Amino acid sequence: MHATGEETFEAVKMLKNANPAQYKPAPGIEYPNNEFGNNMKQIAQLLKSNIGVEAAFTDVGGWDTHQNQGGVTGQLSDRLREFSSAISAFWRDMGDDAENVTLVTMSEFGRTARQNGTGGTDHGHANAMFVLGGTVKGGKVYGRWPGLNNDQLNEGRDLAVTTDFRQVLGEAVAKSIGAKNLDMVFPGAQLRSDRFLRIV
Numbered sequence: 001m002h003a004t005g006e007e008t009f010e011a012v013k014m015l016k017n018a019n020p021a022q023y024k025p026a027p028g029i030e031y032p033n034n035e036f037g038n039n040m041k042q043i044a045q046l047l048k049s050n051i052g053v054e055a056a057f058t059d060v061g062g063w064d065t066h067q068n069q070g071g072v073t074g075q076l077s078d079r080l081r082e083f084s085s086a087i088s089a090f091w092r093d094m095g096d097d098a099e100n101v102t103l104v105t106m107s108e109f110g111r112t113a114r115q116n117g118t119g120g121t122d123h124g125h126a127n128a129m130f131v132l133g134g135t136v137k138g139g140k141v142y143g144r145w146p147g148l149n150n151d152q153l154n155e156g157r158d159l160a161v162t163t164d165f166r167q168v169l170g171e172a173v174a175k176s177i178g179a180k181n182l183d184m185v186f187p188g189a190q191l192r193s194d195r196f197l198r199i200v
Contacts, residue, residue: 031089032082036060040090047097054177060086063107067118091132099134102176102200106165112157113148125158129168135175135200142197166191168199175200 023045031037039058046053062079069076087105091098110124126146132138146152146160154160170191173179182191 025089025093026095029089029093031093032085034082034086036082037086037089040086041093044090044093047094047101055173063111064123065111065120066116066122067120069115069120087132102131102133102136102172104169104172105130106168110159113153113159114157125154126161127159129165131168131172131199133176133200137199142199163197164189167195167197171196171198171200 023041025031025041025044031041036058039060043056043058046056060079060083062075065076065079068074071077083105087103091103094101106129107127110127111121112124114121116122143163146162148159150156152160166186166189170182170186170189171193173185174182174193174196179185182189
């Protein structure tokens, strides 16, 4: 307990010294001036500070596009632009250190496959995850495409789930930070390395 307490206080001291207000991104890098952009900037700062961060998490809201979702322009495209701009700034800010980072994006829910009567989409089932990283075997889609015909959709309305999100996260945790006992990280998921998608 004593040793753990000392480590905790030392970590807090290091975090205070890594003052987010004083952080300067790499030259030419500008994060979006919004909550997600600021969070990604802080994660970059923590990783660059070499204080032992192995995993970090942030979230971004505003995806409930039940009405007037828009297409090329509109509330969904605005959210996607902010989302991708923050990730791009983070990735460029990390520089050569990005080779040692695995970034995974996911959503807790998808959207319906078709537009509703008010020009939006309602809560759906499956969605896409994006994985970036120096060791990621990118440039392709992993998993199985279920199709968009009514009989291929979940309950005739949502994209069907073909991959458990824990498979993707489990592979990232195992390959990126060397976690051996995935049952401790994802209780009950029964993850096995021979079932990984071989993304990393």
